[in-house]
Amino acid sequence: MRTLFLALGLLTLSLAVQAAPPVTAESPWVREAPPGSSVTAAYLDLVNQGDETITLVNVRSEEFRRAEIHETIHEDGQAKMRAVDEIAVPAEGRVELKPGGKHLMLHEPREELSVGDWAHLVLEFDNGQLLELAVPVKRRTGRDDDDDHHDHHEHRGHH
Amino acid sequence: MNSIRQILIPLVILCFAAAGATVAWLTSDRPGQQPDTEAVLLEQPRLIPELQLLDHHGTYWSPERLKGQWTLVFFGFTHCPDICPETMVQMNQVHRMVQENGRVMPPSVLFVSVDPARDTPERLAEYVPYFNRNFLGVTGGEAEVVELARSMGVPVSIPDVDPGEDYEVDHGSSLTLVGPDGNIQAFFTAPHQPDQISRDFEAIVRYLGQDLGQQHAQHQ
Ligand SMILES: [Cu+2]
Numbered sequence A: 001m002r003t004l005f006l007a008l009g010l011l012t013l014s015l016a017v018q019a020a021p022p023v024t025a026e027s028p029w030v031r032e033a034p035p036g037s038s039v040t041a042a043y044l045d046l047v048n049q050g051d052e053t054i055t056l057v058n059v060r061s062e063e064f065r066r067a068e069i070h071e072t073i074h075e076d077g078q079a080k081m082r083a084v085d086e087i088a089v090p091a092e093g094r095v096e097l098k099p100g101g102k103h104l105m106l107h108e109p110r111e112e113l114s115v116g117d118w119a120h121l122v123l124e125f126d127n128g129q130l131l132e133l134a135v136p137v138k139r140r141t142g143r144d145d146d147d148d149h150h151d152h153h154e155h156r157g158h159h
Numbered sequence B: 001m002n003s004i005r006q007i008l009i010p011l012v013i014l015c016f017a018a019a020g021a022t023v024a025w026l027t028s029d030r031p032g033q034q035p036d037t038e039a040v041l042l043e044q045p046r047l048i049p050e051l052q053l054l055d056h057h058g059t060y061w062s063p064e065r066l067k068g069q070w071t072l073v074f075f076g077f078t079h080c081p082d083i084c085p086e087t088m089v090q091m092n093q094v095h096r097m098v099q100e101n102g103r104v105m106p107p108s109v110l111f112v113s114v115d116p117a118r119d120t121p122e123r124l125a126e127y128v129p130y131f132n133r134n135f136l137g138v139t140g141g142e143a144e145v146v147e148l149a150r151s152m153g154v155p156v157s158i159p160d161v162d163p164g165e166d167y168e169v170d171h172g173s174s175l176t177l178v179g180p181d182g183n184i185q186a187f188f189t190a191p192h193q194p195d196q197i198s199r200d201f202e203a204i205v206r207y208l209g210q211d212l213g214q215q216h217a218q219h220q
Helices: A002-019 B002-027 B083-101 B121-131 B142-151 B194-208 B214-219
Strands: A023-031 A039-048 A054-061 A064-075 A078-083 A087-089 A094-097 A102-109 A118-125 A130-138 B040-046 B053-055 B071-076 B108-113 B136-139 B170-172 B175-178 B184-188
Touching: A023 A118, A039 A054, A039 A087, A039 A130, A087 A094, A094 A102, B053 B121, B053 B142, B071 B083, B071 B170, B083 B108, B083 B121, B083 B194, B108 B121, B108 B142, B121 B136, B175 B194, B184 B194
Parallel strands: A023 A130, B071 B108, B108 B136
Antiparallel strands: A023 A039, A039 A094, A039 A102, A054 A064, A054 A087, A054 A118, A064 A078, A064 A102, A078 B170, A118 A130, B040 B184, B053 B136, B071 B175, B175 B184
8 A cells, every 4th residue: 555655656746747847948949941941940948947057968850860059159240150069057047049149050951841840859958858849930031921020039138 | 576477488488499499409310410320330431342243133243233222231141040041030120120110211132142152143042032032142253252241341251161061151240231322331230130220220321311422412
């Protein structure tokens, strides 16, 4: 009997852990690659609900042959894009991956993805947590017929 | 009592009039005064050297084509996943904001490829109109592209690699504003804020004149 209670207890505990993972992703999207382009990027907000820093260390996607953690930086008046090893998400903190900043770079799509399609990302963190995401592909041209204006990315003061 | 009122009433009216005039003066366009912008407005407009490139229709392009309208010029390449498409997006936003404000004509937009080995006119013909059919893309010889970039203060480092390889082209991220006289009038440095750029663009165009030359002469 005691074993049963213990097992039930453990089960509940593990369910609770699964229900509220320390790191979650908010508003993820993949940029539809402009015609002829073989590279694109994914963006999202990483939210850490735990009380310890958790670090994103790897990313992969079944729709792309290669995925990397990247950052665009402005240095000496130049825009440079660099691969970075990791992105740390501070305890009870949030890190925005957004156009012109940190992003998940996606190389060589196995098939052309366009608006309405979904990409699947697996984000791996240093605590062993895996975050599996189905991410919508969105068209972003800046014209007013975009399917999503991503307004919260355009407020001033983000830079 | 009467005499006080006789003095006071005109005085109050005068005060209101003065305040009103000040507000009107502060909020009016003062074309004679240099606008306060985030953009770097050149005191001495800069010339663009004569050179030849190809536009995305496969037609020869030279800086001569910049004459007759205000143009925002920026540099990028189509194998760039983040900052280049995002700058395109921002140019569209600027274009739309200026159009909606209706104070001045929106700028033309020119995209210059810093990756001529991979960015053929055909490729640009797919890429540029995806964002806006009115934007123009140009490409051409490496030396010409670098010369155009240099004249606009934009550093470009084209790596010496096989075009089949996967590579990046680091490039300056500033926008160049060319006037209808075909000369460089201002720069916008990154990171770019579309609302700021559109405000500054309107201020500069109103200060220097929609068609430069003539109106500018009137202001002096
Ligand atoms: Cu990247």
